[in-house]
Amino acid sequence: MTNRDYYEILGVSKGSEVEEIKKSYRKLAMKYHPDRAEPEKRKESEEKFKEISEAYAVLSDDNKRAQYDRFGHAGINNQYSSEDIFKGADFGSIFEEMGFGGGIFDELFSGGRGGSRRSQRGPRRGADLEYQLEISFEEAALGIEKTISIRRGESCSDCNGEGAAPGTKKITCPACKGSGQIGQSAGFFTIARTCDSCHGQGQIITTPCKKCQGRGKVSIDRKINVKIPAGVDNGSHLRVRSEGEAGDKNGPNGDLYILIRLKKHETFERNNADIYCTVPISFVGAVLGTEIEVPTLYESKIKMKIPAGTPSEKIFRVSGKGFSDLRGHGKGDQFVKVRVQVPTNLNPSQKKSLLEYAKLTGEDISNESIAQKIKKAFK
Ligand SMILES: [Zn+2]
């Protein structure tokens, strides 16, 4: 118990309103909360934290504060036990606001504010599991059902998850008499520590179950059917409820998360719900207009009209051939970029036709002039 002045500890003046005291305490608690301290400074933080908490407990209570104002520390110590000092003070809402649980008081102070530490003896939810699943563009587009194999901890069937060999019983831990905690005196506080003998369980297994070696759980390979909805993307997380690790003490199972990995596609690229592809067209088709076939995720091919005079790299949109939007906003689009192919290995009569075409347009395409152009370019 501190003998420093409570007002000084909280850095407030004698006439301060309760709100100001609370504000100051919150600020200091943030600074000295043991959960925020570096490991080597934890002890120091704990001491500081106890001191400010004691000051706050007294100054935030009208009666205790009046007593303290009149008689100083003696007035408090004569009237209240160390436990009574903290009784009635509103720490819970402050820690909730700050994002800390009230569990720190169970660790630091006697009297057990809230039962958060006791909860480790009750049912506990099992851990979540993650499975990475690689699927193709087509599977992601259409949705698919897959069977995956996972290994997970399940409740041992021989001992019903108790860990004690069938026919034997757990005994009450003699070290903590079943409470799971050992009280340790530290100044005027009693610090409750988790019992080492039973790891806070309050009970001890004398004859461990052979099948699970007393763990109450066994690893089992399971095949699980998962439905992949249409539209999933690379990095999508799908939750399969209750297919994770078994809980402890009949606690609920954890969940299984499927992490989607989308394989690269040789034709398509994806951007959210839209897909992109590049399709070659002949230069005659680009000039005169044509109809080409375009691959999609859904049918093998669709026909697409290319108007006369289409430049290379022009992008056409085919609506509704992208991926389904997972939030139900219909489907994305497919963007088709056409790339004009330059013919190679022409036979003499094809060449002749092209030269005739050049002549008709007045283009000088003779071999000499090409040679000159190349020369110029490299000068
Ligand atoms: Zn077992």
Ligand SMILES: [Zn+2]
């Ligand atoms: Zn124990």
